[in-house]
Amino acid sequence: MRCCGVISPSSSPENTLSECEVIMLSMKSTRLIHTGYLIGLLCVVLTRPVLSAEGPMLIVGTPQADIKVDRSQDAKVLRTVKQGNRFWAFATTENWYEVKDPKSQQHGWISREQASPIQLTAEQMQKIKSAQETHSRAMKLYSSGDRKQAVQLGIQALEQVKAVHGKYHPDTASVMSFPAVAYHELQDLEKATSYTEECLEIRRQVFGNAHPETAASLNNLGSLYVTLKRYSKAEPLLKESLKLAHAQLGTKHQGTVSAMINLGSLYEAMGKYKQAETLYQQILSVMTQNYGKDHYRTSVVHDKMAKLYLQMQAYPQAEQHMQQCHAIRQKSLGETHPETVNALHERGRIYVMQEKYADAEPIFLKCLELVSSETGENHLQTTILRDNLVMIFDHLDKYSEAEQLMLKNLKIRRDSLDQKHPDLLYSLNSLGNYYFARQEYSQALPYFKEALEITQKTRGAEHPATAVALGRLGNLYRMQGKKLEAEPLLSQSLKINQKALGADHRATIQAQQNLAALNETPEDDPPAE
Numbered sequence: 001m002r003c004c005g006v007i008s009p010s011s012s013p014e015n016t017l018s019e020c021e022v023i024m025l026s027m028k029s030t031r032l033i034h035t036g037y038l039i040g041l042l043c044v045v046l047t048r049p050v051l052s053a054e055g056p057m058l059i060v061g062t063p064q065a066d067i068k069v070d071r072s073q074d075a076k077v078l079r080t081v082k083q084g085n086r087f088w089a090f091a092t093t094e095n096w097y098e099v100k101d102p103k104s105q106q107h108g109w110i111s112r113e114q115a116s117p118i119q120l121t122a123e124q125m126q127k128i129k130s131a132q133e134t135h136s137r138a139m140k141l142y143s144s145g146d147r148k149q150a151v152q153l154g155i156q157a158l159e160q161v162k163a164v165h166g167k168y169h170p171d172t173a174s175v176m177s178f179p180a181v182a183y184h185e186l187q188d189l190e191k192a193t194s195y196t197e198e199c200l201e202i203r204r205q206v207f208g209n210a211h212p213e214t215a216a217s218l219n220n221l222g223s224l225y226v227t228l229k230r231y232s233k234a235e236p237l238l239k240e241s242l243k244l245a246h247a248q249l250g251t252k253h254q255g256t257v258s259a260m261i262n263l264g265s266l267y268e269a270m271g272k273y274k275q276a277e278t279l280y281q282q283i284l285s286v287m288t289q290n291y292g293k294d295h296y297r298t299s300v301v302h303d304k305m306a307k308l309y310l311q312m313q314a315y316p317q318a319e320q321h322m323q324q325c326h327a328i329r330q331k332s333l334g335e336t337h338p339e340t341v342n343a344l345h346e347r348g349r350i351y352v353m354q355e356k357y358a359d360a361e362p363i364f365l366k367c368l369e370l371v372s373s374e375t376g377e378n379h380l381q382t383t384i385l386r387d388n389l390v391m392i393f394d395h396l397d398k399y400s401e402a403e404q405l406m407l408k409n410l411k412i413r414r415d416s417l418d419q420k421h422p423d424l425l426y427s428l429n430s431l432g433n434y435y436f437a438r439q440e441y442s443q444a445l446p447y448f449k450e451a452l453e454i455t456q457k458t459r460g461a462e463h464p465a466t467a468v469a470l471g472r473l474g475n476l477y478r479m480q481g482k483k484l485e486a487e488p489l490l491s492q493s494l495k496i497n498q499k500a501l502g503a504d505h506r507a508t509i510q511a512q513q514n515l516a517a518l519n520e521t522p523e524d525d526p527p528a529e
Contacts, residue, residue: 056117057169058097058110060085065114071096078108086168087115088206100208124164131160135175142182151182170213173202180220189228196221212255215244219259226266235270238263252286261304273312280305299328299343306346315354322347336370344370348388357395364389380416383409383423390430399438406431420458425451432472441480448473464507467496471514478518490515 063083068075071093079101087110091098096109120128138153158175165172176199183192200217207214218241225234242263245256264279284301291297302325309318326343333340348363368385375381386405393402410427417424432447452469459465474489494511501508 056089058087058089058099058115059118060087060110060115062114065110067099067101067108067110069108071109075109078104078106086118086166089117105204105208120164127160127164131157131164131175134160135178138178142178147182147186151179151186154178154182168202168205170203170206173199173206173213173217176202177220184224189224193221193224193228196224209240210244210247212244212248215241215248215255215259218244219262222266223262226262226269229269231266231270234266235263238266252290254290257283257286264304268308268311273308276308277305277312280308294328294331296328296332299325299332302328303343303346306350310350310353313353315350318350319347322350336374341367341370345385352392355395357392361389361392361396364392378412378415380412380423383412383427387426387430399434403431403434406434420454425454425458428454429472432476436472436476436479439479441476444476445473448476462496462500464497464500467493467500467507467511470496471511474518475514478514483518486518487515490518 060081060083064080065083065085066080067078069078087097087099089097089099090107095112097112097115098107099110099115100107134153135157138150138157141147141150141153154175158172158179161169161172161175176195180192180195180199183189183195196217200214200221203211203214203217218237222234222237222241225231225237238259242256242259245253245259249255260279260283264276264283267273267276267279280301284298284305287295287298287301302321306318306321306325309315309321322343326340326347329337329340329343344363345367348360348367351357351360351363364385368382368389371379371385372382386409390402390405390409393399393405406427410424410431413421413424413427428447428451432444432451435441435444435447448469452466452473455463455466455469470489470493474486474493477483477486477489490511494508494515497505497508497511
């Protein structure tokens, strides 16, 4: 008898690394942008002068100017630019500025006679101050949870900065990062991507391809593409980001680790498990060297590797890494910490994937005990763990234990949830399926009837989910030999499936088979309960 229950996936926690890292992280697949670092950056960016770390920002003052390969009047010209063009000075001499050709990305030299540092007027300084105030209000709204209003103010601040500095300025790029983050939080990934793409374009133009801020934008955009499943666009960006991180920061730097994690996550999403495995092994080695084998951050990598091996069906390796993850979190966080319980739960899930139900049982019992001790045994959080245990008991033929857990869950959900909540519906169907499988039809009947009533109210009379509920109740009446009650339910189930799913859908075919089976059921000889 197999009646109900599935393992509920636990969400891995967000794991924040240090604020000097590359902005984008992917320790948690549902949140890729490391907003803590980014917001810190945005709070100060508007106050800096028109200076990069390399030197002043220049503007071409003559009708045209030549960027030359070296500091001599007779040198080869890399590019001729027009009046008003802006460049960062990467180095200065008495008569020359070192700049970057925006087209070829090559560094060259421009004469001081043709370009000079930008000086902001009093009016421009006032506009920057106003932008800073607008941005500050946006940050406060963001922190309070008002994302929609925050993003509008963030865009207003961006336009104010653009009005002074123009598009191709590092402050413009930095302020542009805020709408990208806010739209990501609002799940408007297309707008988040648009702002991140423009930010990368600006940083390539201003700083060149080999600058740390360019690397951060590459990482951000690549990870957004992963979220959008645009893997072919993500891969070259994340590879370039990792290459830059290795060159600029070194193998052991957390920025490099972040870039490796993002590329590994991409490979995992693409099913390139061996490439992901290689990167994760390198990350584990670095984290162990940097923090030690018992540090929380090392546990995060063990968690990542365990889940990768689970996808590869390499169960012994998955078990090993999840056991290490759990052991580290027990030491560093304590036994009852949610992340420790999550790791223990994942250990149980790995056993379930191997159909080692006897090994999974004590683990899920322990999870239930730990969560109940923190939240109380009637908390909704405990119901998910009981659902998992029901499935375990079902496979171990511990039917009465499964029944008691399902009844308790139903009571908790009735007391805590709205009648239309899907978890309440799940409990009703679980109990109905349990009694139906044991041929205890009269006990199954009220659960199936209530489930049908709720489904009709929440999904509508013509929804495929309603067809499923009609089919369940109709089949129960059929098994009781009650043709008159069964026939209209099974006929309606078939009609809904034909209309919603088509004649060839497997649900429609099953509904046809259910109706056909009704004619084979003796009306005057119902099965005994």
